[in-house]
Amino acid sequence: MANSTAPPISTQVAHPSPSFRLRSESLNSLRLRRVFDLFDRNGDGEITIEEICQALDRLGLGADPAELTSTVTAYIRPGAAGLAFDDFQSLHRTLGDALFGDPPSGGEAAEEEDMLEAFNVFDENGDGFISAKELQIVLDKLGLPDGQSIDRVHQMICSVDRDRDGLVDFSEFKHMMRTITVQSN
Known part of the structure; x- marks a missing residue:
């Protein structure tokens, strides 16, 4: 579950991809599941902040670990080492709302x-x-x-x-x- 005290998400993205969040829920879920599985290098069902940093580095999208930690930690359930898939979906949804506003429709x-x-x-x-x-x-x-x-x-x-x-x-x-x-x- 996303914590209501989550820090604001930076919206300083030059030109975010229009396919960040698709209108089709099944496409979004499938794509997000694939991303989650790729980030979860050890296959334990959680993505740690370290795994996110490594994945972003491999993609050439290096992130500031301190900023990433402050944003992601709010979505990690108490007692967990990282984001479960549901937590990852919540983070993705929040990022989409911050970057693009309301979910796409049409x-x-x-x-x-x-x-x-x-x-x-x-x-x-x-x-x-x-x-x-x-x-x-x-x-x-x-x-x-x-x-x-x-x-x-x-x-x-x-x-x-x-x-x-x-x-x-x-x-x-x-x-x-x-x-x-x-x-x-």
Whole structure:
């Protein structure tokens, strides 16, 4: 739970990414879960301030450890060593509100736009389909172990490939994204 005495969040970001907070809750949760898992280097279900500093450094976004500590500590539950996924979501939501104001809205058209943006991340060659090789490349870039086995990637494709053509089209991708529920550890 976020502490009501959390220090104000600095909003001095030059040009924050418009995809910091997507309109689609399932896309946001999935993406945030992936980020959480990447930051949680030891896999203990918590992200420590040290792990956040290391991740930001690897991304070339070095942060002042003292400032980061003062902001993040307010979101760490008493007795915990770091942020649990729910705490991380609260911090992300607060940062989004501080940087962008109210959560984005816009109905189905806006959600469709977000899904197309996410789909295009995977569709590297722009042909309108996600192949096993494209999925493997993205999973590898994210540092996810599923990307190390092409057999596992093919299984992932088959699990959402409703027309059985070996590719994921945008319709199949949307269906998959709308049925995803992200669970915290």
